[in-house]
Amino acid sequence: MKGKSRLAVLLLFAFAIACKEEKKNGGGSAATGAPRNAPLQVEAFIVKTQSLSENLEVPGTLLPFEQTEIRPEISGRIVKLNIPEGSFVKQGTVLVKLFDEDLQAQLKKLQVQLQINAKTAERQKELLSIGGISQQEYDLSELAVNNLKADIDLVKVSISKTEIRAPFDGRIGLKAISDGAYISPTNLITTISQVAQLKMEFSVPEKYSDIMRKGRMVTFTIAGTPKTFNASILATESAIEANTRTLKVRTIVKGSDPLLVPGAFAKVGLKLDENDKALIIPTQAIIPQARNKRVALYSNGAVKYQVVTTGIRDSSYVQITDGLKLGDTVITTGLLAIRPESKIKLTKVQ
Structure with a gap:
């Protein structure tokens, strides 16, 4: 029993000495750093006016x-290919010529028929003037002449489609066909770019x-x-x-x-x-919120938050259109550690 009593006395004595030593040192926090109520050191910026432009x-x-794909309007065999790859061509230059001898023969045939029918119409006109034929017979001869003229125009249009021309002045791209190939409207010949x-x-x-x-x-x-x-x-x-x-x-x-x-x-x-006279602050001073934006405003060693409205901005500064005035001091660093009414010490002011 006496041994246990002596051990308890020694433990109480050691605890009393430890408490006394802690009080002497001013607590555990003082042994490792500054007092808990030391001011937070931050940097600040004084609101000023400056020329500011927003660039994007x-x-x-x-x-x-202009750029277009060159394709044929009709099917046919290529008899002449004039595609200077990578070179400039003038509008109207013939790039491709398709076989058209059958159409040329058909055109000559129609032209001969037109000459015969035109002479027949002239003779019947003379007969009509002396009452040798009826008006209906003369009208039929004129109708035949007009039909032949229409057929000739149609063949000429078909012949023109055998010539593929440059639609405008431009540079020719790479050709996708070769001379002698049989092509259709689905084939790409080349491209032309202005x-x-x-x-x-x-x-x-x-x-x-x-x-x-x-x-x-x-x-x-x-x-x-x-x-x-x-x-x-x-x-x-x-x-x-x-x-x-x-x-x-x-x-x-x-x-x-x-x-x-x-x-x-x-x-x-x-x-x-x-804006030549924009009220500006650094972009990092803006604290985005769910519904607005605010800044930490420094005043008499303490901080308070102020809702602001921003305008144009560049890579470094943002315009403040409402919420601040010229000469206000806004905090630019330590924003995550600051709390309302925190004690602040400015280490650098711009």
Whole structure:
């Protein structure tokens, strides 16, 4: 019993010494760091006015001003092929000639018949003037003449379809047929592109659709050169794409340059809005909420939250249209650790 009493006394004595030592050191937290109520060190920004513009960069594609596939209207055998691949041709140049000797023979036959019937109609006209024939007989001879003229015109149209011509000035693509081949309207002969003038297409988010007006200028760049090119909006799609929520825009490229090749990728720069005296704060100072946006406003060593309305923005700053005034101080760092009425110490102010 005496041994157990002595052990209990020793344990109580050791506990008393430990408590005394803890009080002397001011608690466990003081031994490892600053006091619990130390101010939170953050950086801040003083609201000011500055020229601000909002720019948007979207991908685009260069296209020929006009491009079409060359196909025959009728079936036939190729007797002459004139497709200079990769070269420019003038409008109306004969690219392909199909066999037409049967049509030419039919045309000659009809022309001979027309001459005979025309002479017969002339003689019957003279007979009609002296009462040698009736008016009906003369009308039938005139009808035969007119029918032959119509048949001749029809054959001439068929002959013209045996000649496939360039629909406009442009560059010929690669040919898909050879001389002597038999082709039909389903066969692709080649393509022709009008590359002296180019178009460019790109898409913008639907919120910018109202400012994509005809005549608006845009700038763009292409890979391999730092040069900037210009284009003007020609038209926009009639409806917004439901899957991507974007609006397709078509522009006309200003001028020509050997670097601009149809199908090339382009980076399109759009200057959407500009304000010479915008009230700005850094973009990282904005705290997005479910229904609004707010900032942490510094005042007399403490912080309070202020709901704001934003306007245009660039990569670094955002315009504040409501909620702040010139000279206010907003906190830009430590926003996740700050609580309302937190004690704040500013380490850097911009």
